[in-house]
Amino acid sequence: MTQPLMILVRPQMGENIGAAARAMLNFGLEGLRIVAPRDGWPNPKAVAMASGAGRLLDRAGLFADLPGALADCHYVFATTARPRELTKPVVTPEEAMAQTRALIAAGKKVAILFGPERTGLENDEVAQANAIITVPVNPEFPSLNLAQCALLTAYEWRRQTDGAIPVPEIDLATSVERQHLGDHYEDVLDRAGFFFPETKAANMKRNLRSMWARLPLTRADVQMLHGMLRQVIRRQG
Template sequence: MSDNASSPLHPLVVLARPQMGENIGAAARAMLNFGLSGMRLVSPRDGWPNPKAGAMASGAAEVIDRVRVFNTVADAVADCEFVVATTARQRGLFLPVLTPQEAAVKLREATAAGQRTAMLFGAEKAGLETQEAALANALVTIPVNPEFPSLNLAQAVLLLSYEWAKAGGTEALFSSPYTEGPASRGELRSMLDHLYAALNRSGYFWPEEKRTVLEQNLQTMFSNAGMTASELRVLHGVIRQFERHLPKGDEPSEDG
């Protein structure tokens, strides 16, 4: 599945060698809070897909479902024309060093010029290697307390994503999230199929004779709710969490 690389309007978020699935999921949530959805991973320690990332992402399934995985940072940013790399220290590179706010302005200028952009983040403990940071057009250093400089990966993603959104203007950043139109019939059908499969495993459709009526009742209820695609994605996340606690196999339980 492709990310948003076909559109130069929003920067990609590239995570180099992320170690914990929970941090990937939290980063996905931070991105979607501010309208970003294109995530790329470079050699994630625990492989991909990662169920812990999906669980932590919750309603940000659209980010997790579109993740692309690469072997190297160079491959991950090969189609990008403007890249900023976060780093906690100077590296002797002849690159401009920007604050998050300055980086957001530069990213906005690049996207306005039709360039594909990316924000590059290093691994939780070691950060980026010098040769990886050298692939960027500019470095970003987040000013933190020098006596406690540790910053969680998802927090760093959140901060830069916020600055990116803010640089587009407060009207765009704080506009109402409830202007989205209703989901398509296909999106609703996908959610219902997911729900039916989970309920079947749980034993909800027992005895079997009740299945048709119960499915019709659920379809009518959700069809009349006028839910948006975003709301359906939240339900997909809820169902995924529900599925984690179901017995393995396809046969429904009769305990209920």
């Protein structure tokens, strides 16, 4: 197992199961287990809401109780927004997924528990976990939808696994090229009488140079700006 298992405990609505599966697959997670779903299994409403992630539902493990779903797991996180009278490590999704990566690399099977929509996990269920995942939500409205909670966790797993989103290489202009662009504009604007009055000219030129330096100009941008100015001068001449 090279990724964590997502375990939905006593989920109530098929739509939420399907939405959770969709959120999982969005970020590459495919290990799904379902414990005692209220409306039975399989659930056509879950399939409809999964929208392309139906294969997760087809492969999902169905369990009558939580101990059965956790029998082969080495480490378990329980997601909850409510304070618990349990002495357990409390971590953010970011911290939890960092630990999960290390545990999986060591050959361990990791599970993440998500409770039913109306009440969340019960204390007896949280007690079976090694640690608690809590999201820093608005304390006046802490309740997260099942799929939202699954998405937050899955996103953090993907972010840490794949690293930052690749940024396309950009051919930025060099300092010298920006300097030449500044010289060009300064010369034309000076001849046009833009730097007026003379007492403010130095500060105006400094601000213009600062603007060129601040902009993330590419070489193509610089060439276009030179060309625009040349065309304006040509048309005026």
